[in-house]
Amino acid sequence: MNIINPESCQDKTDEELAGLIKENTEYFVCLMRRYEKRLLLYLRRLVGFQNNEIEDILQEAFIKIFYNIADFDCRLRFSSWAYRIVHNEAIDFLRKRKKEISADFSAAEWQNLKSEINWQQTLEQKFDHEYVAILLNKLKPKYRDVLVLKFQEDHDYAEISDILQKPPGTVATLINRAKKKLKEELEKNNFTKV
Amino acid sequence: MNNITEKVWQKIESEKIQPAPQKVFILKHGFVWFLGTVVLLVSSLITAVIIFFISNFDWDIAHRFTNSKILFFFLALPYFWLILLFFFIWLFYYNYRHTKYGYRLNFWLLILIFIVLNAILGFAANYFNFGQQIENACGEKINFYNHLDTKSIIWSSVDKGLLAGKIFAIAPTQISLADLDGNVWQIKINENSKMAGISLNEKVKIIGQKIGEREFLAEEIRPWCGCGKCLQNSASCSTGPNGSFCSTGCGH
Numbered sequence: 540m541n542i543i544n545p546e547s548c549q550d551k552t553d554e555e556l557a558g559l560i561k562e563n564t565e566y567f568v569c570l571m572r573r574y575e576k577r578l579l580l581y582l583r584r585l586v587g588f589q590n591n592e593i594e595d596i597l598q599e600a601f602i603k604i605f606y607n608i609a610d611f612d613c614r615l616r617f618s619s620w621a622y623r624i625v626h627n628e629a630i631d632f633l634r635k636r637k638k639e640i641s642a643d644f645s646a647a648e649w650q651n652l653k654s655e656i657n658w659q660q661t662l663e664q665k666f667d668h669e670y671v672a673i674l675l676n677k678l679k680p681k682y683r684d685v686l687v688l689k690f691q692e693d694h695d696y697a698e699i700s701d702i703l704q705k706p707p708g709t710v711a712t713l714i715n716r717a718k719k720k721l722k723e724e725l726e727k728n729n730f731t732k733v
Numbered sequence: 734m735n736n737i738t739e740k741v742w743q744k745i746e747s748e749k750i751q752p753a754p755q756k757v758f759i760l761k762h763g764f765v766w767f768l769g770t771v772v773l774l775v776s777s778l779i780t781a782v783i784i785f786f787i788s789n790f791d792w793d794i795a796h797r798f799t800n801s802k803i804l805f806f807f808l809a810l811p812y813f814w815l816i817l818l819f820f821f822i823w824l825f826y827y828n829y830r831h832t833k834y835g836y837r838l839n840f841w842l843l844i845l846i847f848i849v850l851n852a853i854l855g856f857a858a859n860y861f862n863f864g865q866q867i868e869n870a871c872g873e874k875i876n877f878y879n880h881l882d883t884k885s886i887i888w889s890s891v892d893k894g895l896l897a898g899k900i901f902a903i904a905p906t907q908i909s910l911a912d913l914d915g916n917v918w919q920i921k922i923n924e925n926s927k928m929a930g931i932s933l934n935e936k937v938k939i940i941g942q943k944i945g946e947r948e949f950l951a952e953e954i955r956p957w958c959g960c961g962k963c964l965q966n967s968a969s970c971s972t973g974p975n976g977s978f979c980s981t982g983c984g985h
Contacts, residue, residue: 560752561752564745564751564752567742567745568738568742571737571738571741571742572738575737575738579737594736594737597737598737598740598741598744601737601738601741602741602744602745602750605741605745605750605752606750606751606752606753607752607753607758608752609752609753609754609755609757609758610753610755610758612833614834700836700837704836705836706836706837706838706839706840707837708839709839
């Protein structure tokens with residue numbers, strides 16, 4: 540297999556690589572290398588499935604990105620566009636398989652969680668804790684999506700707007716509501732503010 | 734090469750997958766914009782019909798239904814067309830959301846833009862009589878339209894002295910009329926009856942009273958096009974052997 544040298548892609552932006560694919564499709568390999576780990580992590584945070592299922596979703600998403608590359612518009616960031624396709628692919632997967640994102644919680648797990656999270660701080664800072672993913676599963680998908688993108692994936696409002704295809708104002712409202720819901724979820728499970 | 738990257742690239746090579754050509758996307762996005770334009774134009778025609786209805790309200794019959802003109806306004810609104818307009822607003826919104834950057838615009842701003850564009854085009858279409866023509870065509874071509882159209886329902890209230898239909902015979906003191914449901918009525922005319930210049934096959938509205946089984950005494954006969962106001966203007970009326978005749982004053 541004659542694949543383009545990874546070093547030849549290093550000095551190029553994502554958007555430049557996307558443009559070069561029209562001339563040489565092998566540049567797509569560089570984009571996949573750049574995004575594989577990030578997108579896998581995103582999918583894990585978003586849907587929390589087994590590795591093989593997440594990999595299936597990502598493979599299908601990569602094929603779609605490749606097939607639709609001529610539709611990519613440089614007014615968007617490539618990452619936003621790629622995240623959007625991956626997000627939609629994950630939603631389709633959930634719908635087709637009728638799978639629910641669910642996390643089972645035992646009382647002991649909640650007790651562990653309670654002692655490990657300073658939840659007020661995590662809301663103000665980054666959601667970097669693996670337990671938060673479990674809590675997020677209890678929220679509606681629209682709230683979970685924005686929290687994952689904002690606090691775990693570090694996207695700004697404009698990028699989240701482009702990924703979820705919602706107006707920036709709606710994204711801001713959703714994030715505020717999601718934070719409130721998460722607090723309620725914590726309170727419901729007997730978490731107290733530190 | 735990473736695991737997934739390798740698998741995907743192998744699949745692309747083995748299945749000879751190629752990126753879709755740009756023209757496919759240009760066509761796709763162009764089609765969405767084309768549909769949006771069609772939706773906007775059709776909704777403007779619907780708005781023209783609504784404007785035509787409202788601007789030709791028969792305010793002088795309001796007292797037969799209610800003492801409040803505001804209540805009569807809400808009673809006589811063309812709900813069939815309004816519901817159709819709301820459907821098209823939704824269609825426009827749905828379509829616009831599927832344009833490439835349609836998601837960026839706030840919902841209410843989008844609706845405001847639609848309403849402004851729709852109102853401008855709707856007034857223009859009504860100015861060129863499209864509202865009246867569409868309304869007339871619907872009344873003639875669509876069987877169930879008379880049961881949905883508020884104006885038809887109001888003018889089928891025989892108990893309130895209102896009757897509408899198409900003239901199919903004219904005699905010196907009597908008119909034969911098929912009402913909006915197809916029932917035949919004999920309309921009596923006397924020297925006190927006021928009439929617009931009526932003719933065979935014309936659709937008319939009649940104010941009067943029921944005097945027998947399928948018999949109606951006409952006090953006033955108006956053209957269907959909603960120009961009842963012209964009959965109150967004595968300058969546009971003249972007296973004939975069988976009552977007063979008035980110019981219809983329809984159109985613009």
